Amino acid sequence: MLAFCMSWQPRRGSAWVAQSERSAGKISISDQNANPATIDAPVIEKETRSEEDLDLPWQVVVHNDPVNLMSYVTMVFQRVFGYPREKAERHMLEVHHKGRSILWSGMRERAELYVQQLHGHLLLATLEKVS
Amino acid sequence: MEICRREDKLEISELDPFLAELLRQIPASANPEGTSAAEQRLFSPPAGPREKEICAEWKLYVQPELRRLFQTATETVAADLEQLSGNEKTFANRTLRIPAKHADAWLSALNQARLVIAAKYNFTDGELCDHYRSPIGSRRDLSLFQVNFYGFLQEFILREVSDCPEKNSD
Numbered sequence: 478m479l480a481f482c483m484s485w486q487p488r489r490g491s492a493w494v495a496q497s498e499r500s501a502g503k504i505s506i507s508d509q510n511a512n513p514a515t516i517d518a519p520v521i522e523k524e525t526r527s528e529e530d531l532d533l534p535w536q537v538v539v540h541n542d543p544v545n546l547m548s549y550v551t552m553v554f555q556r557v558f559g560y561p562r563e564k565a566e567r568h569m570l571e572v573h574h575k576g577r578s579i580l581w582s583g584m585r586e587r588a589e590l591y592v593q594q595l596h597g598h599l600l601l602a603t604l605e606k607v608s
Numbered sequence: 609m610e611i612c613r614r615e616d617k618l619e620i621s622e623l624d625p626f627l628a629e630l631l632r633q634i635p636a637s638a639n640p641e642g643t644s645a646a647e648q649r650l651f652s653p654p655a656g657p658r659e660k661e662i663c664a665e666w667k668l669y670v671q672p673e674l675r676r677l678f679q680t681a682t683e684t685v686a687a688d689l690e691q692l693s694g695n696e697k698t699f700a701n702r703t704l705r706i707p708a709k710h711a712d713a714w715l716s717a718l719n720q721a722r723l724v725i726a727a728k729y730n731f732t733d734g735e736l737c738d739h740y741r742s743p744i745g746s747r748r749d750l751s752l753f754q755v756n757f758y759g760f761l762q763e764f765i766l767r768e769v770s771d772c773p774e775k776n777s778d
Contacts, residue, residue: 542723543726543731543733543736544722544723544726544731544736544755545719545723546759546762546763546766548763548766549715549719549762549766552766552769552770589654589662592654592655593654593670596652596654596670596674597674597677598716598719599650599716599719599720599723601652602654603653603654603655603656604654604655604659604662605655605656606659
């Protein structure tokens with residue numbers, strides 16, 4: 478079988494880097510202009526959102542294509558996402574009847590990898606930010 | 609034509625010259641070069657036009673890999689089709705044996721060919737569902753038959769590989 482051994486790894490663009498920096502946590506001092514002798518104890522605000530939370534708004538969308546066989550699309554969904562047959566068929570039928578289906582949502586890097594695999598199987602797939 | 613599985617091979621037997629020739633055309637049919645619609649279909653963008661960064665990186669890093677992936681599949685199929693090489697008369701009642709481990713390469717090559725042909729002729733949904741249209745007529749009719757014949761082969765191969773579909777679960 479065709480193995481997906483692509484060497485490309487999704488790269489972190491500027492948006493990704495910015496998100497990474499935000500997730501590193503934030504330390505603020507209550508009054509930066511105050512005399513050092515009278516400075517207040519630093520107030521540490523804990524960043525409670527994980528990197529994954531910050532990167533949530535991405536989704537993998539598959540679009541309808543009249544040429545791809547329904548059975549083939551179902552098999553690809555099973556293989557790429559590890560979905561059971563029933564779930565894969567539900568998504569396939571949603572693509573068929575509604576023109577598109579959201580297959581997965583989560584971190585951008587993983588979404589990129591899924592889109593890459595779907596294109597490797599010749600499906601029309603896109604990566605979208607959740608609006 | 610008969611099609612069945614024998615041990616670790618998919619066997620297409622009693623091939624007449626016409627169907628044998630259609631099989632031989634799979635690698636050439638899968639080539640999108642020279643038709644921008646076919647090229648655009650095989651290498652469609654991974655995101656909308658507003659995601660310029662993603663699309664640019666995709667074109668740079670992923671597209672060449674996809675091209676190689678598709679080419680590897682068609683090369684595997686072309687090598688299997690060597691069994692059908694020879695003059696037209698020797699095609700009669702020939703048997704093509706496809707190793708089961710080549711099933712995914714065949715699925716990919718057949719899909720590439722179907723997508724490229726459909727893009728070249730811009731078939732409508734209605735035409736693609738018309739499985740009873742005679743291939744004898746125009747070049748367009750023959751190409752539609754080709755798309756449907758390759759689809760039939762895909763269905764058979766899918767049925768044979770459906771026993772072990774899951775490979776990438778989270």
